[in-house]
Amino acid sequence: MNRQLTFITLVFFLTASAWASEPAVYTGLLSNTGAGGYDTVSYFETGKPAKGSREYTTEHLGVTWRFASAENLTRFEANPERYLPAYGGYCAWAVAQGYLAKGDPQHWAIRDGRLYLNYNESVQDRWLKDTEGFIRQADANWPKILE
Structure with a gap:
């Protein structure tokens, strides 16, 4: 009986998490x-x-953010919205396509004061070919994607 209850509980949690929306x-x-774990302020301060x-x-x-220095931590705490990656750090190109993929902090760009991350180098190369168009698409998709 105990094994059966454990199995049922495990199945419930696995299927419940599949139905849950993705974190922001x-x-x-x-x-x-x-x-x-990268310092989001560093992109703006050191390039x-x-x-x-x-x-x-x-x-x-609800997320832990790490910084390379006390100064960068202070900058972030004073204005976190300025330093947060767009689309919660998900891949900007993927969001423009209407889905979520991980953003890699090594593949990034700053446009109009916003930090954008991409999945990998080849995705970033695609994204850079029409950055403004992809940003418009991603901005339109973002509110609907996490529903």
Whole structure:
């Protein structure tokens, strides 16, 4: 009887999670860290990604964000919306296509003050061919995608 109850409980949780909507911020399967642990402020301040440190962290939108320095942590806490990746850090090109895929912090671009992540280099190459068009499509798709 105990095995049967355990099996039923396991099936319930697995199927319930399949029906649940995706989280608004991409963190990976076994993580609760945004942007793959990269310091989102660093993209804007130095023009390149920097790995965040466990020493400089904050919680925002139910996600842990890491930073390379106390200064970057302070900047983020003062205005998190400025530094959050667009579409919760999901791949910007995928969102433009109407679905979700992981965003890779090594494949990024900043357009009009927003940080965009892409799945990989080849996807980013496609995205860069019509960035403005894909941003328009992604902006239109984003509210519907997480429903």
